[in-house]
Structures are given as structure tokens and as C-alpha cells.
Amino acid sequence: MNTNISKTIILTLAIIGINIYTAKAQQLDPALKDLISKGLDKSHSLTINNLDAEQAKIDQNLAKTVFLPKITFNGSFTRLNDDLTLDGDTQNLLMGTQKLLIKEAIGMPFNSPFPESIPLSEIPNLQDKNILKSSVDLDWVLFSGLEAHNAIKASKHKETSLNYLGYAEKDKIALKIIEAYDKLALVYASKEVINATKAYLSEQERYVKKAIENGLAIPISLKKIELAQQQLASKELEFNHNRILLIEVLHQLTGEHKEALALLNPKLQSITVISNTATDKRNEIKALEAAEQAALYKSKMEKSHFIPKVALKGHYEFIEEDLSLLDPKWFIGVGIKWQVFDGMQSKLKSQKSKLESQKYRAQREEAEELIAMSIIKAQLEYESSLQNSVIAQKEVELATATYEMINKQYKNNLASINDVIEALTDLEKANFKLQESYFDQRRASTNRLHAKGQLTSFYK
Known part of the structure; x- marks a missing residue:
């Protein structure tokens, strides 16, 4: 067997990991950004949330129309x-x-x-x-007892809350698309490992066949290589199935054509994202804060029901002939409406809205505690993923050196074909583990950004 060719194949296996390990992605792949943009446009949940926000904006305009003459x-x-x-x-x-x-x-x-x-x-x-x-009649509210004013404030905060919920939903959709894209990259990286191993087994097969012809090996050695090739083919089939499934997942998330997704060639890269030491307030927290304020203004709106309302009333008759002797042709006046007791309804509604605001406050405090814990967890997972990638790289180097040594021993009849195949399997597993460590590192990195409220700027 040509020793230079063998070393080239081994080097290929190692370079797959080394190139990925040393590459640093400060920004996402443009193809991935495009998929995220399409996913955000396709999302039904985002569409529903945007419609709810539009309704809240219309509620503001409805409250303002109270002061327009009718x-x-x-x-x-x-x-x-x-x-x-x-x-x-x-x-x-x-x-x-x-x-x-x-x-x-x-x-x-x-x-x-x-x-x-x-x-x-x-x-x-x-x-x-x-x-x-x-x-013709004219009705014009001059003073609503602050009821309309508080209704406008409540609707405005509700719209703000829904907008922040939309931003939070965008981050969740982006995370799903990034994860599916990275899984597809992991499949392609694993396929490269399989192809490199397949090439080596093919060369090893030719070497053993030639050795059998010269009486330096027995047919059972060839059978073992063929078994290893079948096992590798099974892994290749598994990864092809995973590729099909992941393309389907991306199609469902983004609406992109499967044919275009099949042409993608994503690469796993070690992300080195420089995040701010300070933590940005998460959109979920902002949404709960705005919801709390909306409930408080709704409570004030119910309370203001007892404040007197002032309105102007006007009337004009166009046909004077058919009026009775007691009917005026026109009149205009200003009146006050003051409801001093409504059977406790306004008070109870106000208390209900106030309890709702307290509920949002409790949810916000709980969310802040959970987010603080998730930031610590995400940071630890990110640090561990970096260390795991270093360890996996060392394992690849060790597996490569071990394989080279056993391969030389085999050529000198100091090791069996089983030892060679076992060493090759260990090298293959080490490379798979390295790819998975990069995938885990990217997951930990994006999760850390999400926990700290900085994910949006990463994929925008």
C-alpha cells in the first residue's frame, strides 16, 4: 500500500475537524440569515400576534373617537x-x-x-x-371623566406588550431554524468523515487482495474489511435519511422549496461570539411589564367611571310646519352625567383588573429568576462546550497517531487486520465526536445569547 496515500486520507479526516475548529463565525451564514427571514415571514403565530397588536392599536383609536362629535x-x-x-x-x-x-x-x-x-x-x-x-342631532363628549384617557393608555401598553411578545416569538423561531440548519451541517460533516473512511477501506481492500494473491494474508481478512464497509454503508444510509428529514423540517419552518434546501451546503463552524458582559432585558420581561401597566390603566379606567362626564347636546328641525305647538325648532345645551352608584360593578371590575396586574408582576418576577438561572446555566454550558471541543480535538490527534502506528505494525505482520479496523473505527468515532462537539458549542453559544437577550442582533 502507498504510505503517502494513507497519510493523505488520515490528514483529510483530521483537517475536517481542524478547519472547523479554527474557523470563527462572528456572523451567521448569509444562507441561514435568509432562511430565518423567510421563516419569520411564514410564521402563523407571528401573523396572529401582529393582528392582535393591530387590534390593540385600533382600540386606542376607538377610545380617542369618544371626543369626536357625533x-x-x-x-x-x-x-x-x-x-x-x-x-x-x-x-x-x-x-x-x-x-x-x-x-x-x-x-x-x-x-x-x-x-x-x-x-x-x-x-x-x-x-x-x-x-x-x-x-339633525349633535352629541359631543367634552370630558369623559378620564375614562377615555385611561382606556387609551391601557390599549397602548397592550400593543407594546404584544409587540414584545412578537419579538420573543421571532427569537424562538430563529433558534429552531438555526438548530435545524446546524443539524444539517452536522450531517454533511459526518458524511465527509464517512467518505474519508470509505476511501481508506477501499484502499485497504486493494492492499489485502494483493496480499492474499501473494500469500501474505488470508481471505478472512478481506471478509472483515467487507463487513466494515457494510457497517459504514449503514451509517451513510442513516445520515442520508437524517438529511431528508432535516430538509423537510427546514421546509416546514421557512417555506423554502425543498429543491433549494437540498442545494445548501452548510458548514459547522466554531462560533466565537463576543457578547456584552451586561445582560439585555429579555423581550418576555418587557412584554410582562407592559401587560402589567395595561392592567393598571384598565383598573384606573374602571375607577374613573364615577367621575362626572360632560357632554354637549344639539338638535335642529328642518321641517317646521309639522312641529307641535310645544316642540322647539332647535336647541343646544351642555349636560353633566354623574353616576354615583352602579351596584358595585365598577369597583369590582377595577379590583379584578388590579389583581390581573399583580398576576403579571408575579409572572415577571418568576421569569426574571428563571432567566437569571438560565444565564448562569448557558454560560457554564458554553464554557464546557469549548473545553469539550478541545478534548475532542486531542482525541482525534491520539486516534490518528494510534492508527498510523497500528497500520505500520500490520504491514510488518506485527498486528492483525482486526487491530487495524478497530483503530480506524476509533478514529472515525473521534471525528464524529468532534463534529458533535462543534454542534454542541454552537447550541451553547446561541442559547447563551438568547438567555442574555442578545440573540436578535445576532441573526438580524
Whole structure:
């Protein structure tokens, strides 16, 4: 067997790890960033959250419209069973009064008979039975007792809370896509290890066949190599299945075509992200803070129900002919509405909203404790992952040196083919372990960024 070729294959196995180990990714792969962007656009949960935020914004506008004047046009036709008139005695009294006034006007004594030649005016109806009305009303709230003001504040904080929940959801989606992408990179890296091992076994097979022809080896040695090749083929099939599954996962998360995902060639790289020593406030905490404020303003809104409200009222009739004798053509006025007791409803609603704000505060305090613990855990896992990568690299170097030594012994008939295959298997396992250590390191790094509230700036 050509010793230079063997060393080249071994070097290939080691370089797969060394290149990954020394590469430092301060930023994400552009292809991964593009997938995250598509995943955020596709997310149904984000769409629902954005719609809820839009509804909260509309609630603010609805509260503001309380102070806009409301103008209403009215029109109606009514037919009564009869005209509304004064009773007979009142009509006679009015007719007698009319005669006295006429006598006085023409200078006749009041006890003289009334001249029949002088016409008298009919007593008008209080309301004709046919009534046609057309009018306009103006209602204008001048002061809502701070109820609208507090409602606007509550809706604004609710919108802020929903926006922060949306940011938190974006981070969760990004984490899922990054993890799936890195798993796909791990599959491709493992495939490279398998290909390098396969190439070596193929060369070893040729060496053993030639040795058998020269009587330097027995056929059983060839069978053992063939068994190792079958075992390697089984691993290759397993990794191909994993690749198909991961492409399907990325397709579901991002909506990207499977054909385009199949063309991706992600690489595992050791992430060295310089994060701030200070911890940024997580979006989940900001969302709970805003929700707490929204509940407090909702409580104030319920309390302000007892404050007097001031409103302006106006009315104008377009058709004057059908008005009754008692109906005005127009009027305008300012009124105060003061509800001093509503059966305890406002008080109980206010207490309920206040308890809701206390619930959000308790959730926030609990979340802060859990996040503080997760930061410590993420930091420890990150440090451990770095150390594990160093250890895995040393194991690859040891496995490589061991294999080279046993391979030389085998060529000098000082070791069996079993020893060679076992050493190669150990080298293969060491390289797999190294790839997994890089994957774990990337997980620990992104989890640390997420725990410290700094993930968004990493994938944006």
C-alpha cells in the first residue's frame, strides 16, 4: 500500500475537524440569515400576534373617537288616529277671549253682541295627525371623566406588550431554524468523515487482495474489511435519511422549496461570539411589564367611571310646519352625567383588573429568576462546550497517531487486520465526536445569547 496515500486520507479526516475548529463565525451564514427571514415571514403565530397588536392599536383609536362629535340625521313620518286638540272648554274659553279682544280693538262694549260678519280664527291643533319630521342631532363628549384617557393608555401598553411578545416569538423561531440548519451541517460533516473512511477501506481492500494473491494474508481478512464497509454503508444510509428529514423540517419552518434546501451546503463552524458582559432585558420581561401597566390603566379606567362626564347636546328641525305647538325648532345645551352608584360593578371590575396586574408582576418576577438561572446555566454550558471541543480535538490527534502506528505494525505482520479496523473505527468515532462537539458549542453559544437577550442582533 502507498504510505503517502494513507497519510493523505488520515490528514483529510483530521483537517475536517481542524478547519472547523479554527474557523470563527462572528456572523451567521448569509444562507441561514435568509432562511430565518423567510421563516419569520411564514410564521402563523407571528401573523396572529401582529393582528392582535393591530387590534390593540385600533382600540386606542376607538377610545380617542369618544371626543369626536357625533352627528346624526333623522327622518320619520307618523300618522296619528286623530289630530291632537285642546278640550272643548278650553277652546270655548279661547274663542271667547278672541271675541273680547276684537270688540276692544273696534271700540265695542264688551257686553255687546259680537257681529256675525267678523270672522274668527280657528283654534290650531296641538299636533296634526300627519307628522313628517327631518332633523339633525349633535352629541359631543367634552370630558369623559378620564375614562377615555385611561382606556387609551391601557390599549397602548397592550400593543407594546404584544409587540414584545412578537419579538420573543421571532427569537424562538430563529433558534429552531438555526438548530435545524446546524443539524444539517452536522450531517454533511459526518458524511465527509464517512467518505474519508470509505476511501481508506477501499484502499485497504486493494492492499489485502494483493496480499492474499501473494500469500501474505488470508481471505478472512478481506471478509472483515467487507463487513466494515457494510457497517459504514449503514451509517451513510442513516445520515442520508437524517438529511431528508432535516430538509423537510427546514421546509416546514421557512417555506423554502425543498429543491433549494437540498442545494445548501452548510458548514459547522466554531462560533466565537463576543457578547456584552451586561445582560439585555429579555423581550418576555418587557412584554410582562407592559401587560402589567395595561392592567393598571384598565383598573384606573374602571375607577374613573364615577367621575362626572360632560357632554354637549344639539338638535335642529328642518321641517317646521309639522312641529307641535310645544316642540322647539332647535336647541343646544351642555349636560353633566354623574353616576354615583352602579351596584358595585365598577369597583369590582377595577379590583379584578388590579389583581390581573399583580398576576403579571408575579409572572415577571418568576421569569426574571428563571432567566437569571438560565444565564448562569448557558454560560457554564458554553464554557464546557469549548473545553469539550478541545478534548475532542486531542482525541482525534491520539486516534490518528494510534492508527498510523497500528497500520505500520500490520504491514510488518506485527498486528492483525482486526487491530487495524478497530483503530480506524476509533478514529472515525473521534471525528464524529468532534463534529458533535462543534454542534454542541454552537447550541451553547446561541442559547447563551438568547438567555442574555442578545440573540436578535445576532441573526438580524
